[in-house]
Amino acid sequence: MSMTLNLEAAEGLRLDDVIQALGSVAGSEITNKDNSLEAYFPNSNVSISVKSNLSDPSVLTEALEGVDWKVGLRIYFDIDPSRSNAMDEIKEFVRALSNLTPFPFALSFEYETLYAKRDENGLELSSEF
Template sequence: MWIEIEIGASIQGISSTLVPMDIQMEPIDHGASGFFNRSHCQFMFRYDASPEEVLVDVVEVDWRVGVRGSFHYRADSLHESWEDISEFVRCYAASHPFKFILSFQFETLYAVRDEHGLRFVGPMPEG
């Protein structure tokens, strides 16, 4: 799964959301990577100093991406991984004002945070 977050978002803000979530994390060049202890779902976030277009092709937005993140999970831990990913999305939306899109392979939309708030638009992913 991919999360694309608008310009202005920071790795520090993402880290401040992740740290209370029972994770293992380490800094990487212009980002952070790690995994959730419950599900072992891996994540990686990267900050881009040159903002890019949103790659999701099923929705039009009027903002550019400043941070892009990915979540990688195994099919046998899909349910637990989805719980961790959706908890991160909810906590991030509650504590940071930035717009974002959560999708699978930039094709299937699962969550949108925009001027109307956070909405989950797709069902839980199936393995």
């Protein structure tokens, strides 16, 4: 059984920054095709897909209602929650992305449970993450 975490990032975040942050995770495999970007973290068995051609740029993460930014990228992490290290490399990616860009982003489960957010105050990780 797998679960999907969703990362919404503000317009302006560059795919090059995402690629660099993905590449900072040891062993990551990145495939950059025409309009799609996919990656895999073999150590934790996490599959990642990045979508940049969005029909709705609204922020969907419930805990962020009322923010003034539009979503430019959505990143989906398919994880195996039975693995003890399922979230480790995602945390590593989130920290790297936060260091690479000033743009806000949010990582959540089903857009309901907020695990991480990056805003003008920096990166904040939830205790469950």
